[in-house]
Amino acid sequence: MDNRPVGVFDSGSGGLPAAGALRERLPNENIIYLGDTGHMPYGGRSKEELIAIARRNTDFLKSFSVKAVLVACGTISASLPEVISADAETPVFGVMYPAVKAALRASKTGRIAVAATERAIASGAFASAIKAERADANVISAACPKFAPMTEAGHFSKDDPFVAETVREYLQPVAEFKADTLILGCTHYSLLKDAIADFLGPGVQQADAGEAAAEELAKFLRERDMLSARLEPGRESFYHTGGGPELFANFAEIFFKRNITADLEYIDLPQTRSAL
Numbered sequence: 115m116d117n118r119p120v121g122v123f124d125s126g127s128g129g130l131p132a133a134g135a136l137r138e139r140l141p142n143e144n145i146i147y148l149g150d151t152g153h154m155p156y157g158g159r160s161k162e163e164l165i166a167i168a169r170r171n172t173d174f175l176k177s178f179s180v181k182a183v184l185v186a187c188g189t190i191s192a193s194l195p196e197v198i199s200a201d202a203e204t205p206v207f208g209v210m211y212p213a214v215k216a217a218l219r220a221s222k223t224g225r226i227a228v229a230a231t232e233r234a235i236a237s238g239a240f241a242s243a244i245k246a247e248r249a250d251a252n253v254i255s256a257a258c259p260k261f262a263p264m265t266e267a268g269h270f271s272k273d274d275p276f277v278a279e280t281v282r283e284y285l286q287p288v289a290e291f292k293a294d295t296l297i298l299g300c301t302h303y304s305l306l307k308d309a310i311a312d313f314l315g316p317g318v319q320q321a322d323a324g325e326a327a328a329e330e331l332a333k334f335l336r337e338r339d340m341l342s343a344r345l346e347p348g349r350e351s352f353y354h355t356g357g358g359p360e361l362f363a364n365f366a367e368i369f370f371k372r373n374i375t376a377d378l379e380y381i382d383l384p385q386t387r388s389a390l
């Protein structure tokens with residue numbers, strides 16, 4: 115038994131679906147969530163900047179003596195698989211490998227598409243991880259730079275014409291490729307599931323990186339007897355680093371089914387460049 119909280123971070127609201135999925139699986143855990151809203155998007159940043167961000171965010175969460183960290187960010191998970199280690203003193207989990215495993219389980223034809231940020235796609239890490247497990251897989255990768263900022267700005271409804279148009283813009287090649295499975299390799303894309311399903315049709319399964327990682331982390335804590343001994347429901351504390359807290363609170367409400375405003379605090383984390 116381990117009563118310490120679990121830490122989760124992302125560039126903004128994208129990790130909230132993953133944190134919500136963790137909450138569903140682990141009702142008694144305390145969760146500390148950091149949404150680095152003041153420095154989003156991460157998707158176009160250099161590897162050096164991402165290293166600095168990953169360290170800074172992990173150190174912030176460790177200051178709460180967390181028992182594990184979920185890097186609920188496909189960009190960091192794919193660009194820096196070396197920062198992710200289940201063996202470290204504080205285990206750090208990424209979302210890429212769980213997403214790839216979920217996609218391989220779901221795919222019948224081996225035609226797998228990956229949608230993620232520019233940096234995550236440029237790393238080639240998703241495609242390599244798929245090929246490492248299934249050498250005959252056919253992989254198509256789609257960088258979708260507008261998706262995360264679009265959802266962060268509140269545009270994610272399938273009925274929003276701008277959303278439908280942007281989904282088409284990036285995923286037309288995926289439709290033509292006839293993938294049977296699409297990896298949502300950026301956690302923000304969870305919010306676009308319905309719009310993507312509308313465009314690609316019901317024949318394409320979606321492997322959600324955040325949800326797959328939440329499942330793995332929950333299993334890891336359970337198997338190692340690291341769950342909280344508490345009987346009452348776990349609490350959540352949310353931190354953001356700038357921008358509009360209202361929108362962040364609205365997103366959190368979707369996944370935690372309550373108003374979180376009283377548990378949301380601004381934290382002044384250093385600019386990533388000066389953290390280098």
Ligand code: DGL
Pocket residue numbers: 124125126128129154155156157158186187188189190231234262263299300301302
């Ligand atoms: N949600 C993050 C990811 O999974 C970051 C998106 C961004 O900030 O560009 O990649």
